[in-house]
Amino acid sequence: xxxxxxxxxxxxxxxxxxxxxxxxxxxxxxxxxxxxxxxxxxxxxxxxxxxxxxxxxxxxxxxxxxxxxxxxxxxxxxxxxxxxxxxxxxxxxxxxxxxxxxxxxxxxxxxxxxxxxxxxxxxxxxxxxxxxxxxxxxxxxxxxxxxxxxxxxxxxxxxxxxxxxxxxxxxxxxxxxxxxxxxxxxxxxxxxxxxxxxxxxxxxxxxxxxxxxxxxxxxxxxxxxx
Numbered sequence: 375x376x377x378x379x380x381x382x383x384x385x386x387x388x389x390x391x392x393x394x395x396x397x398x399x400x401x402x403x404x405x406x407x408x409x410x411x412x413x414x415x416x417x418x419x420x421x422x423x424x425x426x427x428x429x430x431x432x433x434x435x436x437x438x439x440x441x442x443x444x445x446x447x448x449x450x451x452x453x454x455x456x457x458x459x460x461x462x463x464x465x466x467x468x469x470x471x472x473x474x475x476x477x478x479x480x481x482x483x484x485x486x487x488x489x490x491x492x493x494x495x496x497x498x499x500x501x502x503x504x505x506x507x508x509x510x511x512x513x514x515x516x517x518x519x520x521x522x523x524x525x526x527x528x529x530x531x532x533x534x535x536x537x538x539x540x541x542x543x544x545x546x547x548x549x550x551x552x553x554x555x556x557x558x559x560x561x562x563x564x565x566x567x568x569x570x571x572x573x574x575x576x577x578x579x580x581x582x583x584x585x586x587x588x589x590x591x592x593x594x595x596x597x598x599x600x
Contacts, residue, residue, distance in 0.1 A: 447469045451473060
């Protein structure tokens with residue numbers, strides 16, 4: 375199911391910007407609006423300065439998300455992510471993405487994700503060359519281009535990311551989903567799709583709105599997804 379969803383065109387709301395006092399309700403709103411990929415940003419206070427959430431939140435959302443026919447897309451912005459892959463998989467993650475900048479053994483980490491029964495992704499920061507992903511292209515289900523520096527929501531989209539997305543799309547197998555995360559909103563959604571992305575992560579642009587469902591629909595429409 376996850377791989378099928380990943381290959382489709384989706385706007386993936388990131389719960390990083392959600393109101394955690396109303397997390398289940400807000401996720402329910404975007405699921406009702408048509409979201410079929412829910413993005414979960416995990417930060418450890420080491421690879422990136424903030425500390426966010428862990429497997430318990432994934433487990434708390436798993437039934438709600440899966441019963442809607444949606445998948446949980448976990449982005450691990452943590453050092454040595456391979457150590458926690460199995461725990462996130464048990465909690466209900468469908469896809470798990472790691473950073474080559476955060477592990478000395480990217481190939482091993484991707485294998486661990488597959489062994490845990492999840493789709494495997496690799497994300498690169500704005501200063502990381504695309505070639506690191508080309509080397510493991512046959513082991514990827516998903517490639518994620520960070521279009522801001524990882525760690526905080528609400529940042530401005532880095533314009534050079536459009537060229538980077540295009541290079542990633544041309545250098546990776548067609549079976550690899552291409553995701554973009556950072557500064558995605560109504561103004562940038564169309565351009566990143568034109569550059570080759572089929573999965574668009576949006577956090578503050580969705581959950582920072584007074585009406586997340588309406589914001590989701592507006593950004594999806596700007597991307598040409600509906």
